[in-house]
Amino acid sequence: MSTQTGRKRPTRKSLIFERWPRFAARHPKAVLGATFAVLLLFGALFMVGRGTFGYEGFRLPGTESQELFDMLEDRFPSASGDQATVAVRATAGISDTQVISRMDALVDDLRGLPDVVGVASPYETPAAISADGTIARLTVQYAHRVSEIEDASIYELIDVVEQHSTDGFTVEVGGQVVESVEGEASGRSELIGAAAATIILLIAFGSVVAMGLPLVTALIALASGFFLVSVGASFFNMASFTVQFSAMIGIGVGIDYSLLMVTRFRESLEKGFSIDDAIVRASSTAGRAVLFAGGTVVVALLGLWAANISFVGYVGTAAALVVAFAVIAALFVLPAMLKLTGTYIDRWKLPGYSGPVGESQTGVGYRLSRLVQRFPVLGLVVSLAILLLLAAPVLDLQLGTSDAGNNPESYASRKAYDLLAEGFGPGFNGPLLVGVQIEDEAAIEGVRQMALAAAQADNVAGVSPPAFNEDMSAAVVTVIPASAPQDAETVELVHNLRETVDAPFAGTDSQAFVGGMTAVFVDVGDKIEAGLPLFFAAVIGISFLLLMMVFRSVVVPLKAAIMNLLSIGASYGVLVAVFQWGWMGGILNVQREGPIESFMPMMLFAVLFGLSMDYEVFLVTRIREEYLQTGDNSEAVARGLSVTTRLISAAAAIMIAVFMSFAMSDQRVVKEFGMGLAVAVFLDATLVRLILVPSLMQIMGDANWWFPKWLSRIVPRIAVDEVVSPVPGQAPAVIGE
Numbered sequence: 001m002s003t004q005t006g007r008k009r010p011t012r013k014s015l016i017f018e019r020w021p022r023f024a025a026r027h028p029k030a031v032l033g034a035t036f037a038v039l040l041l042f043g044a045l046f047m048v049g050r051g052t053f054g055y056e057g058f059r060l061p062g063t064e065s066q067e068l069f070d071m072l073e074d075r076f077p078s079a080s081g082d083q084a085t086v087a088v089r090a091t092a093g094i095s096d097t098q099v100i101s102r103m104d105a106l107v108d109d110l111r112g113l114p115d116v117v118g119v120a121s122p123y124e125t126p127a128a129i130s131a132d133g134t135i136a137r138l139t140v141q142y143a144h145r146v147s148e149i150e151d152a153s154i155y156e157l158i159d160v161v162e163q164h165s166t167d168g169f170t171v172e173v174g175g176q177v178v179e180s181v182e183g184e185a186s187g188r189s190e191l192i193g194a195a196a197a198t199i200i201l202l203i204a205f206g207s208v209v210a211m212g213l214p215l216v217t218a219l220i221a222l223a224s225g226f227f228l229v230s231v232g233a234s235f236f237n238m239a240s241f242t243v244q245f246s247a248m249i250g251i252g253v254g255i256d257y258s259l260l261m262v263t264r265f266r267e268s269l270e271k272g273f274s275i276d277d278a279i280v281r282a283s284s285t286a287g288r289a290v291l292f293a294g295g296t297v298v299v300a301l302l303g304l305w306a307a308n309i310s311f312v313g314y315v316g317t318a319a320a321l322v323v324a325f326a327v328i329a330a331l332f333v334l335p336a337m338l339k340l341t342g343t344y345i346d347r348w349k350l351p352g353y354s355g356p357v358g359e360s361q362t363g364v365g366y367r368l369s370r371l372v373q374r375f376p377v378l379g380l381v382v383s384l385a386i387l388l389l390l391a392a393p394v395l396d397l398q399l400g401t402s403d404a405g406n407n408p409e410s411y412a413s414r415k416a417y418d419l420l421a422e423g424f425g426p427g428f429n430g431p432l433l434v435g436v437q438i439e440d441e442a443a444i445e446g447v448r449q450m451a452l453a454a455a456q457a458d459n460v461a462g463v464s465p466p467a468f469n470e471d472m473s474a475a476v477v478t479v480i481p482a483s484a485p486q487d488a489e490t491v492e493l494v495h496n497l498r499e500t501v502d503a504p505f506a507g508t509d510s511q512a513f514v515g516g517m518t519a520v521f522v523d524v525g526d527k528i529e530a531g532l533p534l535f536f537a538a539v540i541g542i543s544f545l546l547l548m549m550v551f552r553s554v555v556v557p558l559k560a561a562i563m564n565l566l567s568i569g570a571s572y573g574v575l576v577a578v579f580q581w582g583w584m585g586g587i588l589n590v591q592r593e594g595p596i597e598s599f600m601p602m603m604l605f606a607v608l609f610g611l612s613m614d615y616e617v618f619l620v621t622r623i624r625e626e627y628l629q630t631g632d633n634s635e636a637v638a639r640g641l642s643v644t645t646r647l648i649s650a651a652a653a654i655m656i657a658v659f660m661s662f663a664m665s666d667q668r669v670v671k672e673f674g675m676g677l678a679v680a681v682f683l684d685a686t687l688v689r690l691i692l693v694p695s696l697m698q699i700m701g702d703a704n705w706w707f708p709k710w711l712s713r714i715v716p717r718i719a720v721d722e723v724v725s726p727v728p729g730q731a732p733a734v735i736g737e
Contacts, residue, residue: 090134400486575672
């Protein structure tokens with residue numbers, strides 16, 4: 001590019017990409033001091049205002065389960081709260097005299113617990129004793145939903161159960177109330193992921209000092225996000241896995257964004273730039289890519305609000321906040337750290353390390369690209385075949401919600417689940433609640449008819465007698481499915497009951513609703529499935545437009561969208577094989593096969609499309625630089641791949657290590673997130689970027705950069721790589737003219 005081209009641009013300096021980096025370079029200690037002060041402020045807010053996580057209290061506007069809850073809260077408050085289920089095994093038999101005495105004592109202690117409004121004794125409840133007479137179940141009714149119950153009250157429940165459990169009289173407690181306080185302590189997966197990232201960074205940079213910068217920057221972003229998200233939990237009902245999900249994304253992108261900046265800074269120093277100029281150059285090139293890539297991830301995560309389900313939106317918002325802090329730390333804090341580090345960035349090298357920092361025509365990436373470009377059709381066919389093979393299990397995808405039977409065997413909820421399933425069948429772990437809003441006396445008899453009809457329905461193991469409130473304006477009936485809560489048959493039963501329970505009240509103002517926690521998650525799945533096509537189309541469409549603005553091409557964004565869909569589809573297929581079919585489940589300690597969480601495809605799609613955009617921008621930006629300078633598409637692809645192979649491989653390896661550390665979590669939903677993200681990033685950074693991209697770009701040739709003039713006039717321009725100075729002292733050339 002000529003200097004004449006560069007003069008066409010306005011001379012006004014960019015605040016973010018030039019003026020701020022120079023300011024940070026002149027006043028690094030002040031910038032870092034301000035950063036530390038902000039962290040202290042966020043930490044103070046965290047100490048005084050942190051909340052607890054748990055999505056059991058979320059609302060689902062427009063669903064039948066929400067209508068039931070609202071009706072019960074208004075007319076039958078004692079039945080509107082959540083329940084815990086206590087299972088008792090007595091080797092002497094539940095009817096034994098001593099066992100009866102111990103059972104009565106247990107019931108009395110449970111009734112005395114905070115927030116408990118009722119306990120149903122097995123001797124007073126039909127079908128509460130197993131057929132062999134050795135297992136009984138007790139229902140503990142709380143006045144509130146789980147999100148409104150103090151953890152201390154739940155721990156008192158667990159303590160009472162443990163005190164009464166002895167040899168010959170085993171007592172276990174489960175249900176949503178207990179599951180809300182179970183789970184591994186946060187921090188274990190984060191530490192494992194950070195340790196793995198440290199090793200990878202050390203190998204990638206070969207320098208202890210260079211390795212430390214991305215870690216510190218990511219830690220600043222992660223701490224800031226964690227503090228604010230925890231404060232937000234005081235005001236909003238956030239899912240129990242919000243912290244792990246946000247940390248998983250935050251660690252990965254926080255390190256990757258800083259990795260890109262540090263790499264550009266080292267390249268510039270190697271070419272002879274001064275420290276200040278190298279900082280500005282890193283911000284003007286890599287910084288733009290970071291802002292664009294991070295902004296894309298944030299937009300995709302905020303798009304989860306399209307599901308119109310609060311806990312899904314809050315999880316996306318929390319993760320988006322952490323990603324935003326990762327971008328802010330890379331753009332505004334890292335320049336000051338680079339100034340203080342300066343030429344010492346390559347100090348404390350690994351013994352024998354001699355890897356190149358800058359561009360190379362002899363590296364692995366260049367040679368691999370040339371090899372693929374010699375046989376582009378073969379590379380295309382083989383890589384597509386592998387991706388489609390991995391994606392094939394998606395055809396058997398079953399969305400739903402895993403139940404306590406998927407929890408680790410050490411959990412109290414799992415022990416209670418197994419005991420209840422043994423004594424009464426799996427459906428007792430996911431009862432359905434049918435509530436009736438009674439507007440006239442005739443509906444009272446209709447409630448009884450409805451209960452009898454429900455008992456005759458397919459896949460129903462039992463129905464409780466109707467329970468009425470004091471003024472007979474509402475009634476509830478408990479329906480026990482014959483299948484487990486996560487089974488497809490239970491989902492079908494919920495839909496069938498909703499079509500039939502209203503029959504006795506036809507032509508009246510009375511109305512029946514089917515709800516309960518099992519039905520709630522059925523509604524969650526239905527809402528998400530209904531919104532998936534629109535969400536997918538919106539994310540793909542926005543990504544296509546953004547890439548078109550950046551690369552001034554129609555083919556490049558179209559190729560990126562298709563390849564992203566292939567890698568995401570392959571990750572979905574692996575999830576089905578591992579978690580739904582049980583393949584290699586033992587390696588990940590998957591306790592039991594079950595459906596994929598209904599919100600998983602939407603969340604994974606948002607994150608993965610954003611992360612794939614990162615690699616697309618990093619790689620194609622460098623290819624485009626080379627193409628605009630040489631006009632040779634083949635050479636541009638090879639050199640672009642050569643320059644970015646080390647960077648993308650290191651970035652992907654870090655993310656894979658971080659995500660796989662979360663795949664070892666006790667929580668099934670966190671395992672699914674970790675595995676899905678790790679597989680997709682691995683495929684995207686290897687099969688897609690190293691084989692599919694050079695194959696397709698070689699086949700397309702100059703058509704890669706086809707962009708009609710009429711479209712160029714309409715589509716705005718986004719500059720990701722505004723300033724490129726080949727050698728110190730030369731006027732900057734503008735890429736894209």
